[in-house]
Each structure stands twice: as C-alpha cells, then as structure tokens.
Amino acid sequence: MDIIDLHCDVLEKLTRLEAVDFQNDNRLHANLNYLQAGKVKVQVFAIFIHPNVPQKEKFLEAARQIEAFHTKVLSKSEMVHITDWRQLDELKEGEIGAVLSLEGCDCIGEDIGKLQHLIDAGVKIVGLTWNEENTVAYGTSEAPSKGLKPFAHEVIQLLNQHDILLDVAHLNEQGFYEVLPLAKHIIASHCNARSICDHPRNLTDEQIKALVQNGGRIHVVFYPPFIEPAKETTTINELLKHIQHLTSLVGVESIGFGSDFDGMDPLAIEKLSNASEYQNLINALLNTYSIEEVQMMASKGFRNYVMGIGKREK
Structure with a gap:
C-alpha cells in the first residue's frame, strides 16, 4: 500500500555525514532503497538547522541542505521534486515524490525575504519553530502560555499568500491556539496524542479537535518517547x-x-x-481497520487535503 510520509531528517544527515549515498547508505533510515521497499510514494524532506549552528550561519546551512536535496536526492531518476501538489496524481510507477519542508523559521531571523527565497526553492510546508524560541514564536520547550511574536503575522501572511502548509508540530500551546484562526492551511506533521503519552511535543485532545475543526490534520510520529513515556524503544x-x-x-x-x-x-x-518496514505498520492497521480506512491514513487523506487547497479560504 502506498505511503505519504510528512517528515524525515535525511537532509541534515546528507550535509553532516561523510561519503553518504542516498541510494543505499544504511546510516539513512529513509534512503532510496528503503523508501522503495516500504512503498513510500511521497516523502517530505525537512530542512532542519541544529540549534548549535550560529545564527549568522543558519540560512547558509539551509541553503546547503537544499543543495543536497538537489544533488543527492533529486539526482536519482526515481525521485520527482513536488513543487505543485497536483503532481501527486502524475507520479508514474516507480517514481517517488520528494517535498521540501522547513522545520522552524530560525534560519530566516527577522528577514521575510529569506522565507520568500525558501518558498521559491520549493518549500511547501513550514513550521514556525523547532523546540525553542525564535523571532517568530515559541517552541514546545518554552512556557506554554507564551504566544506568537509580532513577526509571526508577517510570516503567516506570506505562507497564506503562497498556499504553504503551516506546521504546528513544534509550536507551544498558546502559539498553537493563536495560529488556528490565522493560518489558511494547517497541519501537525509529526505529533501523537498527549492523553496517551504526556509529552509537550504531543497534542492534547482539545488541540487535536481544534486543529481538525480549523481544517487541519495530524500525522503520527514514530519517535519512541512520544509514544511511551521515557522509552527508547517501543x-x-x-x-x-x-x-x-x-x-x-x-x-x-x-x-x-x-x-x-x-x-x-x-x-x-x-x-x-526504517522506511523499508513501513508495510509492517500497514499490516498491523489492517487487523483493526478496513483497507479503505488504512488507505485513507496511509496516503489518500493527505492527497485529498492538498488537492482541495485552492478551494479553501480563510
């Protein structure tokens, strides 16, 4: 069964590890061979800038990851750069759609022009923060009562203008609620349920319902501490x-x-x-849900969501 996966950190590894090959390097959990084996039809590749990178170097690091996306990921004939969501319906047998996302706006500082450059480079999903505070908002490691910063309104306006999906995965709670009425298109790209695992990176039931009521959706994450409290494996x-x-x-x-x-x-x-084992999850879901329901979670729900983007206004 085909999969759409909204978050991986391959690009950070492609720029950090030596002699890394996207085709088959087993240091990559979402390398090309693994994506093919797991039947991943669309993979979102996040631009993630480690907080230890000095601020003045963060935008350059983002550019390095975009370069790696082109030279190491898109250089493979099977990979197709998705710059228009309608391309999802045009992927041929054996092709895998590759989407760019930005995991936190730290790298743009207070320069909206830098965000425009990233959008021009093909970024389709943008999170306002990673875990910490930046010039736009506060992350999940910050006090939950802190809201959006003034610059956030300019950022959100630009995202809305370009029909970019706003990702709340790392946003703190007050920021989350302030974003809801402002964002035209909103998702949580990699979060779980806080009522099952009480971690600030997960969403409460109230947040989940509010997200969907505001036209959004939630994509579950495979990180063990977000599944079971303080677990390294699950x-x-x-x-x-x-x-x-x-x-x-x-x-x-x-x-x-x-x-x-x-x-x-x-x-x-x-x-x-790793991505090659994705069908193990699909088979487990089929023990509880119908094939149509599992297909909806695996890919069709997101496909339906983005195909309707031009029809949604806020």
Missing part, C-alpha cells in the same frame, strides 16, 4: 494506541504518518526502524 502496538485514539476523536480522514526517520537515532520502533 512497538507498533503501542503506536496503534495513539492511532486508535486519534481515529476515535477525529476520524481516519484526518490522520496520516510523519515518521521522523533519521531524526531519532538510535531510538526506534521494533519492526518499524
């Missing part, structure tokens, strides 16, 4: 508890996957430790 059955809870809250049409492969070394779910 199982597919534990992840299923989150999925079952989410489907009971908002239905299968609003749920998808955002693995976080390559962003959680060495932690992993047993039998779901």
Whole structure:
C-alpha cells in the first residue's frame, strides 16, 4: 500500500555525514532503497538547522541542505521534486515524490525575504519553530502560555499568500491556539496524542479537535518517547494506541504518518526502524481497520487535503 510520509531528517544527515549515498547508505533510515521497499510514494524532506549552528550561519546551512536535496536526492531518476501538489496524481510507477519542508523559521531571523527565497526553492510546508524560541514564536520547550511574536503575522501572511502548509508540530500551546484562526492551511506533521503519552511535543485532545475543526490534520510520529513515556524503544502496538485514539476523536480522514526517520537515532520502533518496514505498520492497521480506512491514513487523506487547497479560504 502506498505511503505519504510528512517528515524525515535525511537532509541534515546528507550535509553532516561523510561519503553518504542516498541510494543505499544504511546510516539513512529513509534512503532510496528503503523508501522503495516500504512503498513510500511521497516523502517530505525537512530542512532542519541544529540549534548549535550560529545564527549568522543558519540560512547558509539551509541553503546547503537544499543543495543536497538537489544533488543527492533529486539526482536519482526515481525521485520527482513536488513543487505543485497536483503532481501527486502524475507520479508514474516507480517514481517517488520528494517535498521540501522547513522545520522552524530560525534560519530566516527577522528577514521575510529569506522565507520568500525558501518558498521559491520549493518549500511547501513550514513550521514556525523547532523546540525553542525564535523571532517568530515559541517552541514546545518554552512556557506554554507564551504566544506568537509580532513577526509571526508577517510570516503567516506570506505562507497564506503562497498556499504553504503551516506546521504546528513544534509550536507551544498558546502559539498553537493563536495560529488556528490565522493560518489558511494547517497541519501537525509529526505529533501523537498527549492523553496517551504526556509529552509537550504531543497534542492534547482539545488541540487535536481544534486543529481538525480549523481544517487541519495530524500525522503520527514514530519517535519512541512520544509514544511511551521515557522509552527508547517501543512497538507498533503501542503506536496503534495513539492511532486508535486519534481515529476515535477525529476520524481516519484526518490522520496520516510523519515518521521522523533519521531524526531519532538510535531510538526506534521494533519492526518499524526504517522506511523499508513501513508495510509492517500497514499490516498491523489492517487487523483493526478496513483497507479503505488504512488507505485513507496511509496516503489518500493527505492527497485529498492538498488537492482541495485552492478551494479553501480563510
């Protein structure tokens, strides 16, 4: 069954590791061979800038990751750069769609022009923060009562203008609620249910329902500490508890996957430790849900969502 995965950190590894090959390097959990084996039809590649990178170098690091996206990912004939969501319906047999996202606006500082450059480079999904404070907003490691900063309104206006998906995955709670009425298109690319695992990176039931009521959707993440408290390894059955809870809250049409492969070394779910094992999750879901429901979570729900973007106004 085809998969759409909304989050991996391959690009950070492609710029950090020596002699890394996107085709088959087993240091990459979402390398090309693994994506093919797991039947991943569309993979979102995040631009993630480590907080230790000096501010003056962060935009250059973003540019380096975009260069790696072109020279190491898109250089493979199987990979197709998705710059228009309508391309999802044009992918041929054996082709994999590759989408750029920005995991936090740290690299743009206070320069809206830098965000425009990233959008021009093909970024289709943007998170306002990673875990910490930046010039736009506050992340999940900050006090939950802190809201958006003034610059956020300019950022959100630009995202709306270009129909970019705003990602709340790392946004703190007050910022989350302030974004809801402002963002034209909104998602949580890699979050789980806080009522199952009480971690600030997960969303409360109230947040999940508010997200969907405002036209958004949530994609579950495979990072063990977000599945079971303080666990370094976990199982597919534990992840299923989150999925079952989410489907009971908002239905299968609003749920998808955002693995976080390559962003959680060495932690992993047993039998779901890299993209090649994706079908193990699909088979487990088929024990509880119909094939139509699993297809909705695996790819069709997100496909339907982005195909309707031009029709949604806020």
